[in-house]
Amino acid sequence: MQIIVVGCGRMGSELAYRMSQRGQDVAVIALPDAPRENLPADFQGRVFEGDVTNYEVLHRAGIETCDALVAATNSDALNLVVAHAAAQKFHVKTVVARNYDPAYRYLYEMFDLQIVSATSWAAQRLEEMVYHGEVRAVFSAGNGEVEVYELAVGAEWDGHPLSEWMIADVIAVSVARAGRAHLPRPDWILKAGDVVHVSATLDGVESLRALVCRPREEK
Amino acid sequence: MYVVIVGGGRTGAQLARTLIAQDHDVHVVDDRKQVLTRIHRELPTELIHEGELLNAQVLEQAGIEQADVMAACTTHDEVNLVLCYLARKRYGVRRTIARVNNPRNAWLFNDLFHVDVELNQASIMASMIQEEMSLGDMVTLLKLRRGHYSLVEEKIPAGAKAVGVAIKDLVLPRNCVITAILRSGDVVVPRGETVFEVGDEVLALTDPKSARELVALFEDPEMD
Structure with missing residues (x-):
């Protein structure tokens, strides 16, 4: 080239x-x-x-x-x-x-x-890293307006459908179970240890993080 | 007309003064402290807007949304180009004028960046000097199409080659037309039979090369 x-x-x-x-x-x-x-x-x-x-x-x-x-x-x-x-x-x-x-x-x-936009992109990444380490951004689209995040499924979500995670500004990309990735359907049932990739805006991933990492007393 | 001038240096400030004197609604934008201090002494304060030149809010404060004309007079050619594009694309300004600082950048000042009129000071000066040197008493009345063709006027002195000759017998330069003759206060419409007289003021449409040949026909050769 x-x-x-x-x-x-x-x-x-x-x-x-x-x-x-x-x-x-x-x-x-x-x-x-x-x-x-x-x-x-x-x-x-x-x-x-x-x-x-x-x-x-x-x-x-x-x-x-x-x-x-x-x-x-x-x-x-x-x-x-x-x-x-x-x-x-x-x-x-x-x-x-x-x-x-x-x-x-x-x-x-x-x-x-x-x-x-190196400045915007770096600022956004730094902001994410300051807030949370457990939800990891693995891919940035554009200048970081949409990113793909990786989340591990904890025991408290075992048996729940993936659709419970599909809130506003969040789309499921893949679910990896035992080292094999699947294109997830909405009725996919989560299992502890699954690794889920979602595509989300910063607002979307913030809400998802609040939902997923919240201590769950009920049920 | 509503005119926004971006860049209040010598060129911009002079333009502002001229337009204000003609009762136009003029607004000037600049970001340099020194320049602002100077133009605050010369222009009404309410017409001066301080802020970054490519900042949409600053330009909107200066009224670019209602502007008929935007003149980009900064000392940075790339800023002038972006300003013209912005004025047309985002604000629909009907006429954009840009100053060319470095003649080597002139190739960019056209439709590519929505520049309607380019003011290339260096080349305007150069061509004026060239015209003054070569054309003697010929006066340029009007430039057409960015100065390639001009309407010129020349008074015929005694002893000129053209005196006593009919237009049809005169070998005129290629890119040139005689458009009118002013004779004793009247307009004579030129025909093939019309004969030139001493004191005629000849109006011609011509390109620069033909203008020089025209001068040779209508000037007294002894004068040189």
Whole structure:
């Protein structure tokens, strides 16, 4: 794959290095204020220095022929402009942008761009880890708005139908019993030791956690 | 008209003053303390809005939802581009104007980011200087289609090649049409038989290359 990484700060250089280690054809565009020093000495890709809004610089980096472009500078305005031009003018197949300041996320939605919002995502994960350790997030979709969580079934839920767990904003993904995963039907009866995966929003998983981990006196 | 100007530096502030003098409803947004201090001395306080330039709430406070025109005059080209896109896509602003700071970024200032008018100071200056150098007494009255074609006016002095010659006998430059002749206060509609006289003011529609050839026909060669 021919990939252009725009921005050579901590994020851009880390990403470019990883992809070049996997044998991808990587071109990095380093802004005048974030030079190539961030890249390890054994970086295999090409490095171009210059303004990323300068057509000549994009052209030399291969914008007309690349398969993917990642806009990873620490300026949201710059990421928006480069990513939008790559997608709409040069028809680059895969374009992803880094959202630096979460306050500007709405702009990426307006431009219809795929983003990774490292700040929002990390904050959400940290928040989850502060609240609870026993319900583990195993997969994040988007920027963490929906995640897949893993829960172990305790003895107090033995014999209950899985449908009791299917509250608002929670969907069952799989149930693993004795090392074998099943696509669960709503009438699935839980057994102590089952491992259940659910897909849920943060609100959904909070409610589920309150339900599942609540000390159960009745019945 | 309701005009929101984003970026109150020298360009933005000058534009604001001009438009206020013409009774337009002008609002200026900026985020730089120094700039704000300066424009507070020059413009009515209620027209100045302080805050991040790409923040929707700040722009809405400045009234972008009801704006007829949004002028992006910041010193960052990428911010100006995003502002134009935002103004059109989110707020339906009918006309967007953007300042081009670095001429190398000019290729982005078009429909791609919903920029209706690009103000490229460097290239406007360059082409004006070039015109002044090459066209002598010819005056540009109107530029059509972003300045490629112009309506120009030139007064014919004694000794010019065209004096006493009928239009049909004059070899006119390729991309040029004589549109009117002003003679002793009257308008003469140019026909093939019309003969040029000393003192005629000739109006022509022309591109820059033909304009230079036109100058050669209508100027006194001795003057150089």
